[in-house]
Amino acid sequence: MTTAHPRLSINQATIKYANLADALQLTATAGVQSIGLWREPVAEVGLQNATRMVADSGLRVSSLCRGGFFTAFEGPARRAAIDENRRAIDESAALAAAGAAGSAPVLVLVAGGLPDRSTDLIGARSRVAEAIAELVPDAQAAGVTLAIEPLHPMYAADRAVISTLGQALDIAEPFPASSVGVVVDTFHIWWDPEVLTQIERAGAAGRIASYQVCDFLTPIPSDALLARGMMGDGHVDFRSLTRAITATGYAGDVEVEIFNAEIWDTEPAEVVARTVDAFAACIPLALP
Template sequence: MKRFSLNQATTRHWPMPDLVAGCVRAGVTGVGLWRENVQEYGVERSAALVRDAGLTVTSLCRGGFFQEPTWWDENRRAIDEAAALGAGTLVLVSGGLPPGSRDIDAARAHVGTAIGTLVPYALEAGVRLAIEPLHPMFSSDRCVVSTLKQALDLAAPYPHRAVGVAIDTYHLWWDDTVWEQIARAGREQRIACFQVADWLTPLPAGVLLGRGLPGTGCVELRRFREAVDAAGYAGPIEVEVFAEDVWSRPGDEVLAEALAGYRDHVAGPG
């Protein structure tokens, strides 16, 4: 249970001070933060708040969206914010196709080149870039990187301490090669972030919001945890859920259910 981290997305409407206070009450020591929430409260204020509470920022979401013309400046800002928060990992969602383009291969190649240009800046800041593959249904507009293999191939030219991958069960549970790729990620020392959420059936109208708290869907969450453990990853495990019905509930209630689901379906014995 010491590895549990609450990703801020799970309690989206919990203001920053309430999030921190709720984690302290529950004995949670890790939080994954989101840039818009941090910017709203203030980067330096957020950093001081979590630091004074004794919390570790396990990741900052998100950089990426490399199809945007402002990607260079925006990602440098994201790295700066991660460094200010003491977050060792910046999660990258690569972005979709450029406007008017159908060339997904070129878009994916651009992601790799763009990440390479950020590597020196990230190394200097002490922030590791984590390429996150998203489910293929998001390829056109959110993320042209759909599999763990693609993410690892993009990371391969760069030092593992600079570029790793984010493994998210919601996005990867469907892939029958994921176990082989998790083992590869371990051999190459690329696992930078591990996030868990369940897949709900049927999906809601807004597919992006179709995540469930651990144990509410069909994903073999414990199998993923055992696989990343076997690959040598011993870091934080973030519960990251996007769901309107979860967001509408009190933050303390959601955190309690997230902890229970994590204990029973992620951390506990089969």
């Protein structure tokens, strides 16, 4: 097996059916030094146990997925979402503190889709910006970066009304870069004709909080969420995107995050090994 690049991070979504203990063990055994965590597996064992397990693993934590879902109209559901994000901020801080040196207290935010029976996309985006503004003091107090992740526009109705890196940067801009940044995810932004310009803009402002990679497959499956593939299996030009990221000075971990039924059904250790190989072949990062 190829030696894992020191900046490679295995996002837990790639090995979806592995519990937290197994995900940590599989990642470390493969020589990968970093892991991207999800809140659900953390909740299964409890935050206190999860932080101990992370500390014992010796791995860095590259991010925590996910917060967000901010598009509800004002009322109990919106208040509950804001409160849930405050809990997620605290979890992100605790897990990063438990991780090895270089861990990133980054909370990935997915904006949320249109509320039921609403077609007001502009209003929904405004409510996302308002929610983030409300959470910035909490993020600053915890030392956590809120990382806005634009999702491919095919998800605008049901998952994320923020579809481009430019839109995410516009929301982030009023706040310190240490508090609000963006996620550059190749699956979601590869198609954007402005993507290289917006990566440069994000880098100049110091707002690239996370770089996530996976491929874009066609034909798109009936569940469009599962159209992600292993690097090299689809249509994404990883070399141009990674070179643009590198040119900004971004030196953080690079997460492989794949939602794909066939990959999920494969033995997790095999998936991790394949990820190490595909990363080495497709992601042009210089060794330190």
